Amino acid sequence: MKLEEHPTVKSYRAKQAPARPAVLEAAQIKELARAAGADDVGLVELERPELAMWRPGTEALMPGTKTLVSLVERLTPANVRCPTRSVSDKEYSRGMHAADETAHNLATALAPLGVGSMVFPAGFPMDMSQWPGKMWAVSHKAVAVAAGMGQMGLNRMLLHPRFGGFLVLGTLLLDVAVDRYDQPVDYNPCLDCKLCVAACPVGAIGKDGHFAFVNCLTHNYRDRLGGFQDWAEQLIKSKSSADYRRRVSDQETVSMWQSLSYGICNKSSYCMAACPAGEDNIGPFLEDRKAYLAEVLQPLNDKAEEIYVLPGSDAEEYVPKRFQNKRVKQVSNGIRPRSVQNFLDNLGLLFQRGKAQDMDTTYHLTFYGSENAEATVVIKEGALQVKRGLEGKADLHLKADSDTWISFLAKEKGLLPALLSGKMKIKGPPKLMKAFAACFPL
Numbered sequence: 001m002k003l004e005e006h007p008t009v010k011s012y013r014a015k016q017a018p019a020r021p022a023v024l025e026a027a028q029i030k031e032l033a034r035a036a037g038a039d040d041v042g043l044v045e046l047e048r049p050e051l052a053m054w055r056p057g058t059e060a061l062m063p064g065t066k067t068l069v070s071l072v073e074r075l076t077p078a079n080v081r082c083p084t085r086s087v088s089d090k091e092y093s094r095g096m097h098a099a100d101e102t103a104h105n106l107a108t109a110l111a112p113l114g115v116g117s118m119v120f121p122a123g124f125p126m127d128m129s130q131w132p133g134k135m136w137a138v139s140h141k142a143v144a145v146a147a148g149m150g151q152m153g154l155n156r157m158l159l160h161p162r163f164g165g166f167l168v169l170g171t172l173l174l175d176v177a178v179d180r181y182d183q184p185v186d187y188n189p190c191l192d193c194k195l196c197v198a199a200c201p202v203g204a205i206g207k208d209g210h211f212a213f214v215n216c217l218t219h220n221y222r223d224r225l226g227g228f229q230d231w232a233e234q235l236i237k238s239k240s241s242a243d244y245r246r247r248v249s250d251q252e253t254v255s256m257w258q259s260l261s262y263g264i265c266n267k268s269s270y271c272m273a274a275c276p277a278g279e280d281n282i283g284p285f286l287e288d289r290k291a292y293l294a295e296v297l298q299p300l301n302d303k304a305e306e307i308y309v310l311p312g313s314d315a316e317e318y319v320p321k322r323f324q325n326k327r328v329k330q331v332s333n334g335i336r337p338r339s340v341q342n343f344l345d346n347l348g349l350l351f352q353r354g355k356a357q358d359m360d361t362t363y364h365l366t367f368y369g370s371e372n373a374e375a376t377v378v379i380k381e382g383a384l385q386v387k388r389g390l391e392g393k394a395d396l397h398l399k400a401d402s403d404t405w406i407s408f409l410a411k412e413k414g415l416l417p418a419l420l421s422g423k424m425k426i427k428g429p430p431k432l433m434k435a436f437a438a439c440f441p442l
């Protein structure tokens with residue numbers, strides 16, 4: 001059969017392709033988005049300077065992307081605030097599914113208008129080939145800020161003027177321009193009340209805006225990503241059922257089953273729960289602050305629960321000082337840098353500023369072999385700076401074969417054999433190497 005005689009080809013030729021609009025009306029997209037299920041919607045052009053760092057990733061996903069539609073899905077505050085994790089988690093995963101569904105419905109509604117689009121998933125799945133690096137191309141929060149959906153709060157969430165932080169975000173990529181784009185909200189809904197700081201079970205949110213990323217991840221993601229990796233390794237390491245039960249409690253095993261069966265189970269969303277921002281939430285906080293603290297914050301602080309920490313982390317020190325009923329459990333979060341590049345990129349995420357309060361040290365790092373790289377790491381009074389290349393005068397210079405270094409970080413090779421083989425050399429006081437390791441527990 002000739003191609004032109006094929007039924008699909010004939011049907012295609014007989015139909016008229018929808019006339020593709022050069023520019024769509026923003027009002028029409030917003031109406032369709034609301035009909036598709038969005039609680040709020042904003043539009044931003046991919047060209048917007050604030051989105052520059054996400055442009056290449058977005059263009060790789062869908063070449064020709066011109067517009068990003070930020071979609072807001074409200075969550076029910078009472079559910080998120082509930083100290084029973086299953087109630088809170090279910091609301092979060094419901095919201096994630098709903099955000100994806102809304103984006104999909106909007107894509108379907110736009111297709112007959114000749115608009116090409118792509119739904120970027122609200123949360124998971126992500127591109128696991130990038131683990132342990134950045135596994136998502138689009139940052140929903142950055143898109144939402146630029147599209148006028150709110151501003152970032154101290155709790156690191158997008159805070160919507162009405163809904164506060166009780167929401168999840170979705171993004172739809174469009175291949176057409178729009179006649180009118182939105183601008184960021186001109187005030188920050190965050191009240192700077194610091195209740196997120198008081199609620200966080202691992203002390204990850206600093207009053208000054210610091211975020212201890214890895215401490216949040218280690219606890220929150222116990223049943224996900226690297227937490228799951230660690231659980232699998234515990235299984236392998238266990239010599240018997242009794243040994244496994246010493247390592248992993250029965251409650252933890254069934255929690256893992258629940259997470260795998262029913263989707264996202266986080267160990268905390270207390271930073272969202274405690275937040276009184278947003279016109280719909282602020283009332284009880286303004287009317288009776290004492291009652292608000294007693295009803296919202298206290299039950300979360302008082303909850304008896306396991307808190308997962310990296311050995312030697314700031315979180316491990318924080319929990320017993322701050323909470324009576326919470327018990328720390330040392331775990332690994334599965335983060336093992338896969339390359340020197342990945343190690344240098346992740347330093348800021350792993351940093352424990354509590355361990356660096358009294359330091360004023362400059363490290364030079366030289367890697368050779370399968371990867372060549374030079375970096376300067378300055379740790380001073382609780383702050384970290386990582387620069388490419390060797391700058392200034394070093395207090396300690398580490399030179400290492402890159403494969404040996406990666407095996408050492410993965411605990412597959414010991415320090416002594418690495419030093420004895422000459423594949424790792426340290427010039428400077430060994431105590432400075434110990435201080436470095438304490439700042440970046442793995």
Ligand code: B12
Pocket residue numbers: 092121122123131132133134135136138139140141142155156157158159165166167168169170211213216217220221266267268269271272349
């Ligand atoms: C990475 C991520 C996390 C990380 C880091 C959070 C952070 N503050 O940056 C972790 C795992 C800790 C996390 C936790 C939570 N998250 Co989250 N998360 C994301 C994700 C995938 C990207 C965030 C982002 O773009 N940040 C902003 C930009 C500037 O950061 P960045 O340059 O990418 O670099 C940062 C991170 O990307 C990260 N990073 C960089 N490299 C790597 C490598 C690895 C391996 C990992 C894991 C992270 C990572 O570290 C940097 C510093 O924070 C988005 C989904 C998405 N695709 O957008 C949801 C998202 C931000 N999360 C959300 C939520 C709700 C949560 C939790 C409440 C879930 C929970 N119960 O655990 C907590 C809240 C913690 C908090 N207070 O921030 C919502 C926020 C909704 C809102 N109102 O703003 C989002 C938008 C998901 C959604 N679809 O709605 N999250």
